[in-house]
Amino acid sequence: MTTPVQFTQEFWNNPHPVYARLRQEAPVHPVMLPNGFEVWLVTRYADCKAALTDPRLSKRQGAGDNARQLRTSTSTPLTKHLLAYDPPDHTRLRRLVSKAFTARRIEELRPRVEELSAALIEALRGRDDAELVEDYAVHLPIQVICELLGVPIEDQADFRRWTSVLVSASAGGPGVPEAAAAFLEYLLGLIERKRAAPAGDLLSALIATRDEGDRLNEDELTSMAFLLLLAGHETTMNLISNGMHTLLTHPEAHRRLREDPSLVPAAVEEFLRLESPVETATTRTATEPVTYGGVTIPAGSMVAISLLAADRDPERFREPGEFVLDRGDNQHLAFGHGIHYCLGAPLARLEAQIAFTDLLAAFPGMRLAVAPQEVVWRTGILIHGPAALPVTL
Template sequence: MTQDAHVDFTDPAFQADPHPVYAQWRRTGPVRRTRLPSGLTAWVVTRYEDARRALADPRLSKQAAFSVGSSQVVNQPASPASVLSRHMLAVDPPDHTRLRRLVSAAFTARRIESLRPRIAEITRDLLDAVEGRERVDLIDAFAFPLPIQVICELLGVPAEDRDAFRAWSNVIVAGSQSGDRLEPAIREMVGYILAQIAERRARPGDDLLSGLIQVRDEEDRLTEAELSSMVFLLLIAGHETTVNLIGNGAYLLLREREQWERLRGDLTLLPTAIEEFLRYEGPVETSTFRVATEDLEIGGVTVSAGDPVVIVLLSANRDDDRFPDAAELRLDRAQNPHLAFGHGIHYCLGAPLARLEAQIAFTALLARHPGLRLAVPAEDMRWRPGLLLRGLEELPVLL
């Protein structure tokens, strides 16, 4: 057992570049017990093969993370947060199978592709809005409003509430690092979601939220907690991944200027470039908690029943044993089975939508602003707090 309680995950230096720490861990103790910012001690998995197996191991339970039969309680739902603890990422089969099937109908390849014209229109409008300006924050002006408007329209909730979503989301995903702001943010978001459900129940439309309500009311397949939790998951996960995918990808291209010019000169590289952004500086740093339901082995280490486990996707995707020249950004990397969207039954349902949004966003950005440059040195960028997501707070650029 390797213990690294001295690592300060909240240190801005670690948040700016956690890769050296993870690289050392992959070499010296790829599965280790580590104290997290919340104070919880968990097993942390950092190598690709171990991570891939752990993500698909049914003995590592999401649902048990809400009720651990030990002195450490992980993800313990407390009012009002309990209303948000019944979504797909928080339960195991058979509940997970049922919930995923319900939402899958809205994320078919055909349905996602049908959104292309509207995504392109939103992208064009956002770029029109900054036309003529010398300097903008690309996160605030582009990477954030694009996916939040798409998911709001898909769900049928007011896009004008996006600033509230952003504030709640930033606090919630930062977790314990948000301090006393966390509970009020959860309470406000729960209240908002319940109000939107009441509104759609009274006046249903052809949006996804109305469809989920209809399934629950007519077929009694979603409980009220499941319905609220699902809306929460779709609102948060439906935009956070894409915000960071676009923001991180743009940052990587502008930090290594020759990569920007290469992609601008050959847009056929865009599909593999997006996959490389996901691998190299993915939008999700770690998995959500799992708990071992029995004694098991991960990477040669025995994990006892009841122990929490966290899988570091960001580290697994930089594993040299799986990716040649893993520390290099290669826009033409052909074989790229990264874990940015997870693996197994909890693989991200919205991955095709995130990829489509990124494809449209980068195509438009490269065409409209070929001379785009960072407005501040790359080392001055600030990364969002928390271990769950990996993204910039701001991306100041010169148009």
């Protein structure tokens, strides 16, 4: 590569040609992010999968560009969560939290998720058009995670604003310290109220959780609530938006899915592979020199693992740039791999399957209201999804 990656709006709108070139010519390549952090970007599937489980890449020393910026700018405790630790601390924290995300517990949420989706669909009936991100995709997961954690739904506008700032920090956006401080103050107050008057929600349960005498300390509790709120709606919002954008630009797949809803689970996995809602995993730091694809990354370097690039690697997937509705062997990395595999993956899958089933049934004639190239995508190397998705219903 003779020119560095240019993080322009053109890149955010369609990063796939750049990632394809990187995979072919420079699969492990240093890039300077707009926020000033230099990272080594890993783009091939095999290298990414290996890096996700490499103990020489530490989360503690490089807990991600957003988290590192939060820590250095605000000294906030919002970074003391699962994604910022290695074993044994990570093992301890995951053990304390994972009980809330068992397959049985998630499946019990199905009737309520279906009820919330039906209400959002009903609000759209009779309209000629909609902006699908704001009118549906964000509200389903945000209502689910608010109810699960016991967060007042009327507070969603505030923490949506804060999380939007924080996840775009890698794009050099302003306001990160202020958003972090405001979010921290909000969570501290919420936890204090839950401790005084516990309810049957997850946050109350996390406050009371014990495991052989162990418990979450105050910073861990605050940080875990932050992570669950952020990841609990940002990723699924983009999964729904990305999936609908894909369907509306692939008419034959759209038709097949409308006619055979039993294909929805497979379609969700293909949406995850083709347009991962998480563009790169939160960064790690090399504790010693590490080599991938014949390139040695020096000790102390920050490493970014591109899930979006990995899942379009032609060495791993046939027709990697195509939406293949009945794709077999779809072992994508959209939820990560190894000990940091996404704890909320079963919930994201449940919400997405309900969302696509309901949207396709309610609005079989839905189409984009603008040309595909006119859709503007969000900035930042962490999250991948359209900023808005105008549709004709």
